[in-house]
Amino acid sequence: MIWNEHYECMEREELRKLQGARVSAMVERVYNTVPFYRKKLQDAGMEPGDITTIDDLKKLPFTTKQDLRDNYPFGLFTLPQADIVRLHASSGTTGKSTVVGYTHNDIQMWSEVVARSLTMAGVGKTDIIQVAYGYGLFTGGLGLHYGAEKVGASVIPISGGNTKKQLQLMEDFGSTVIACTPSYAAYLGEALVEEKIDRRNLKLKAGVFGAEPWTEEMRTQIEQLLGIKAYDIYGLSEIIGPGVSMECHCQKGMHIFEDHFIPEIINPETGVVLPYGELGELVFTPATKEAMPLIRYRTRDLTRLHADKCECGRTLVRMEKCVGRSDDMLIIRGVNVFPSQVESVLLEMSETKPHYLLVVDRENNLDILEIQVEIEEQFFSDEIKELEGLRQRIKANIASVLGISATIRLVEPGTIERSMGKAQRVVDKRKLK
Numbered sequence: 001m002i003w004n005e006h007y008e009c010m011e012r013e014e015l016r017k018l019q020g021a022r023v024s025a026m027v028e029r030v031y032n033t034v035p036f037y038r039k040k041l042q043d044a045g046m047e048p049g050d051i052t053t054i055d056d057l058k059k060l061p062f063t064t065k066q067d068l069r070d071n072y073p074f075g076l077f078t079l080p081q082a083d084i085v086r087l088h089a090s091s092g093t094t095g096k097s098t099v100v101g102y103t104h105n106d107i108q109m110w111s112e113v114v115a116r117s118l119t120m121a122g123v124g125k126t127d128i129i130q131v132a133y134g135y136g137l138f139t140g141g142l143g144l145h146y147g148a149e150k151v152g153a154s155v156i157p158i159s160g161g162n163t164k165k166q167l168q169l170m171e172d173f174g175s176t177v178i179a180c181t182p183s184y185a186a187y188l189g190e191a192l193v194e195e196k197i198d199r200r201n202l203k204l205k206a207g208v209f210g211a212e213p214w215t216e217e218m219r220t221q222i223e224q225l226l227g228i229k230a231y232d233i234y235g236l237s238e239i240i241g242p243g244v245s246m247e248c249h250c251q252k253g254m255h256i257f258e259d260h261f262i263p264e265i266i267n268p269e270t271g272v273v274l275p276y277g278e279l280g281e282l283v284f285t286p287a288t289k290e291a292m293p294l295i296r297y298r299t300r301d302l303t304r305l306h307a308d309k310c311e312c313g314r315t316l317v318r319m320e321k322c323v324g325r326s327d328d329m330l331i332i333r334g335v336n337v338f339p340s341q342v343e344s345v346l347l348e349m350s351e352t353k354p355h356y357l358l359v360v361d362r363e364n365n366l367d368i369l370e371i372q373v374e375i376e377e378q379f380f381s382d383e384i385k386e387l388e389g390l391r392q393r394i395k396a397n398i399a400s401v402l403g404i405s406a407t408i409r410l411v412e413p414g415t416i417e418r419s420m421g422k423a424q425r426v427v428d429k430r431k432l433k
Helices: 012-033 035-043 054-059 065-070 104-120 139-151 163-173 182-194 216-226 339-347 384-402
Strands: 086-089 099-102 128-131 154-156 177-180 206-209 229-236 241-247 254-256 261-266 280-286 297-303 330-332 335-337 352-363 366-375 407-411 426-428
Touching (some): 012 054, 099 104, 104 139, 104 241, 128 163, 139 154, 139 241, 182 206, 182 216, 206 216, 216 229, 229 254, 366 384
Parallel strands (some): 128 154, 128 177, 206 229, 352 426, 366 407
Antiparallel strands (some): 086 099, 229 241, 241 254, 261 280, 352 366
8 A cells, every 4th residue: 555656656757857846946945044054055156046956956065963053943944933833852962952843834744754654564544553752852752643643543642661551552452553663662572571461462563663773683573572564664853753764565675755855875975976776874855844954964874775666666765774874883993883783693693682782992092892792581591601602602793794803791681771762782981081
């Protein structure tokens, strides 16, 4: 089933013309209403009339998260406060939050793209969707909520946390879809076992998971724990929130709703646009957003784009799962390391749980990496020899993937702190010294 066949299955050339028209109009609007962008374009020797087709997009300067912080709180808004009906903000741990605003039309557009997303996961009027993303300034909860209501599903706005209540409502209300972060989904699956709840008593059929990177191995584990089909959803508050892209049932990448969000892949070092299929940094231009459209926003997420037509019939470009971030990437002894690489190794091993922590430190001017790994209870033996053998196997597997040696510390189940939102995977002590 396709929610909006006209836009989701549009011929590529027709889509490009639509994108060109929308970008041209958006650039003219921000030039005339946002002093920051007017100066940025003038400094680049450009004016709105220079942008006439989608091919001109690459001429425009980039926008970064720092630009949003420098213009905190409302400096990038194109409209007066009276036209803004919603404010969201990131939960950044350093510096100022990034604030985003929405008009009534922005909220309607957001609901539309989330409705498209949920339809890809088979969600319809007869479903009961339990939204366990955080509500509030975080865009996850309300984003999924409005889209679910648009498709006509019944929404349980439980937000994150309160795991026992989550499980109770799954049983009592007959939830058919769960929406949350993948790490929390894995935690819910573990809690099912701990609370001795028979999974066959649940009506769950699908999960919509996003807001943090996760691997195919973690997908398999979540599907086994909860007895569902797990779908990947992608979004970021600076662009709209969840619903920028979503997997269809083919699960060969996430379809980007290109009539609203125009994607590019660039070399993160040079800014040069890369062709389809090459790994690089994802850049978005939300061409139809009214309150705060951004020109070529650098997401820092690393992925690839594929433009061939999907078996589902949609013609929209697909993005692969993000393999990490260009700014959060760890460089250890000259080697680029992403937490997702470690997760992939651990989840291929039956003895390990999907909970781990990377601790990076520096001793005698040398970077060291310790990986704390939770072990399944049945494998946590008192036999030192058995544990040492397991530790050495993990160490060897990690080294073969990362290309560097790491210290492996095995810990008991439940040792690593659980998160009801985005999981903290890295502690970089080098930044504290």
